[in-house]
Amino acid sequence: MKIAIIGAGNLGLAIAKGILHSNGATTMYLTKRNTKSIQEFEKYGNVTVTSDNQEAVKNSDILIFAVQPGHFASILEETKDLLTEKHVVISTITGFRIPKIEEIIGSDKFIIRSMPNTAISVGKSMTCICSNELGKKRVDLAKAIFNRMGHTMEIPEDQMQAATVICASGIAFWMRLIRATTQGAIQLGFDAKEAQELAMHTCNGAASLLIESGSHPEEEIDRVTTPKGCTIEGLNEMEHQGLSSSLIRGIVSSFEKISQIRKG
Numbered sequence: 001m002k003i004a005i006i007g008a009g010n011l012g013l014a015i016a017k018g019i020l021h022s023n024g025a026t027t028m029y030l031t032k033r034n035t036k037s038i039q040e041f042e043k044y045g046n047v048t049v050t051s052d053n054q055e056a057v058k059n060s061d062i063l064i065f066a067v068q069p070g071h072f073a074s075i076l077e078e079t080k081d082l083l084t085e086k087h088v089v090i091s092t093i094t095g096f097r098i099p100k101i102e103e104i105i106g107s108d109k110f111i112i113r114s115m116p117n118t119a120i121s122v123g124k125s126m127t128c129i130c131s132n133e134l135g136k137k138r139v140d141l142a143k144a145i146f147n148r149m150g151h152t153m154e155i156p157e158d159q160m161q162a163a164t165v166i167c168a169s170g171i172a173f174w175m176r177l178i179r180a181t182t183q184g185a186i187q188l189g190f191d192a193k194e195a196q197e198l199a200m201h202t203c204n205g206a207a208s209l210l211i212e213s214g215s216h217p218e219e220e221i222d223r224v225t226t227p228k229g230c231t232i233e234g235l236n237e238m239e240h241q242g243l244s245s246s247l248i249r250g251i252v253s254s255f256e257k258i259s260q261i262r263k264g
């Protein structure tokens with residue numbers, strides 16, 4: 001597969017690492033305006049680093065756009081005349097709806113909207129996908145690409161904004177929870193390194209329990225909460241302090257912010 005990542009920033013480079021570590025590309029173009037910081041990627045023999053988006057588009061089939069929302073329209077304008085039937089346009093751009101992409105490049109192109117997260121760099125992204133009408137013929141291809149680097153779910157475009165919050169921003173939310181747990185562990189006497197190890201592996205174990213057993217979180221909580229024990233004591237205190245409520249409110253605020261980005 002000949003893949004171009006247009007906008008090799010935080011997400012673009014995470015995708016590049018995921019693809020390179022899973023040997024998912026025959027050739028890869030990485031673009032950004034200032035290429036100095038990513039020059040090292042050329043050590044992979046099949047990677048070309050350039051600021052020339054048109055060169056990347058001409059020499060690739062799968063185009064993954066990972067630029068800031070405000071830059072996307074002009075980059076599509078710059079490259080649209082080079083798009084042919086070989087190209088699959090994959091956008092990761094927050095709040096940029098498919099009809100808006102079609103307005104610029106036409107509805108006769110294979111368009112996929114994807115929402116990965118930065119865990120794609122280690123092959124653990126939860127990636128949501130939708131497409132335009134024509135792009136339905138390339139959804140399986142897009143899933144195959146992203147399944148190599150985690151788990152995918154096809155969803156209607158109307159749910160993409162919510163998926164952005166839960167899956168993409170979600171990485172930051174979970175990081176903060178792991179960090180807070182680490183701080184608690186330090187207060188209880190572990191050194192910082194041990195504390196983080198305890199927090200992240202316990203988090204990993206909790207997610208794996210659900211993924212592998214298919215059980216409901218409350219079922220697993222019931223298995224841990226000894227009557228009159230320490231777990232229920234801690235859990236109830238967290239809820240008195242608004243743990244679930246603050247998470248839900250944060251998720252909704254994040255969702256509303258995307259509506260503002262879209263209007264902007």
Ligand SMILES: NC(=O)C1=CN([C@@H]2O[C@H](COP(=O)(O)OP(=O)(O)OC[C@H]3O[C@@H](n4cnc5c(N)ncnc54)[C@H](OP(=O)(O)O)[C@@H]3O)[C@@H](O)[C@H]2O)C=CC1
Nearest residue numbers: 007008009010011031032033034066067068069093094168
């Ligand atoms: N970060 C994340 O976890 C996620 C981000 N997203 C979405 O992905 C997109 C990228 O986010 P993120 O990676 O955080 O942003 P970054 O700012 O880190 O990356 C954007 C990159 O685009 C490059 N760029 C800007 N203009 C051009 C241009 N004309 N041609 C080529 N490259 C260009 C910038 O480099 P330079 O200035 O050198 O050109 C920069 O490296 C956003 O739309 C975001 O909403 C979606 C899911 C998760």
Ligand SMILES: O=C(O)[C@@H]1CCC=N1
Nearest residue numbers: 094164165168169170
């Ligand atoms: O914070 C943001 O706006 C982007 C979209 C999701 C993750 N990062």
